[in-house]
Amino acid sequence: MKTIVLFTLILSATFFFIHCTEAPTNAPEATASKEASPSQTDLIKRGEYLVQTMGCNDCHTPKIMTPTGPAPDPARLLSGHPAAEELPAIANPEILKDYALFNMSLTAAVGPWGTTYAANLTPDDTGLGNWTIEQFGKAIKEGKSKGMDGTRPLLPPMPWQNLVNINDDDLAAMFAYLQSIPPVNNVVPNLLPPVGM
Numbered sequence: 001m002k003t004i005v006l007f008t009l010i011l012s013a014t015f016f017f018i019h020c021t022e023a024p025t026n027a028p029e030a031t032a033s034k035e036a037s038p039s040q041t042d043l044i045k046r047g048e049y050l051v052q053t054m055g056c057n058d059c060h061t062p063k064i065m066t067p068t069g070p071a072p073d074p075a076r077l078l079s080g081h082p083a084a085e086e087l088p089a090i091a092n093p094e095i096l097k098d099y100a101l102f103n104m105s106l107t108a109a110v111g112p113w114g115t116t117y118a119a120n121l122t123p124d125d126t127g128l129g130n131w132t133i134e135q136f137g138k139a140i141k142e143g144k145s146k147g148m149d150g151t152r153p154l155l156p157p158m159p160w161q162n163l164v165n166i167n168d169d170d171l172a173a174m175f176a177y178l179q180s181i182p183p184v185n186n187v188v189p190n191l192l193p194p195v196g197m
Helices: 002-021 028-034 040-053 056-060 093-097 133-142 168-180
Strands: 063-066 069-072 108-111 114-117
Touching (some): 040 056, 040 168
Antiparallel strands (some): 108 114
């Protein structure tokens, strides 16, 4: 009987020693090494999803007329307000005290803040081609023109205030997507001061 008890104690101690000295499989280090960072393809797909669902095409892509109404022009995807498209003069600037006006493509807006034009978000040098991820983040999260300190704020209709809490992973995915689309050479006009005010 003493032999069985002694054998059981030795077996239990051995099991306890082996079990307690193994590294836990759910330790943060083990979990982190199992999680692979997304591939560039996955990052771009996530960015495309975010850009589309957040409505970036609504203002940053010129429109073409289709049988179902205006639709984003795939040849000018996210290229901003067309440089050659001039806006008509405002006949009655007084209306801008209470209203904002948009062109038919929604790429330009006129209001009490002046006239703003949707930026070129393609990877061309006239767009985001020479931007860094830090500049993109500063533009999106802090509303800084050109993503640089000391510049004017982004003006309506850009809803940057709604994006201040976007996480860094989503921001990186959006930037990766925008850097992957076809570049479009388009120098968007500069902001114009308020009309007749």
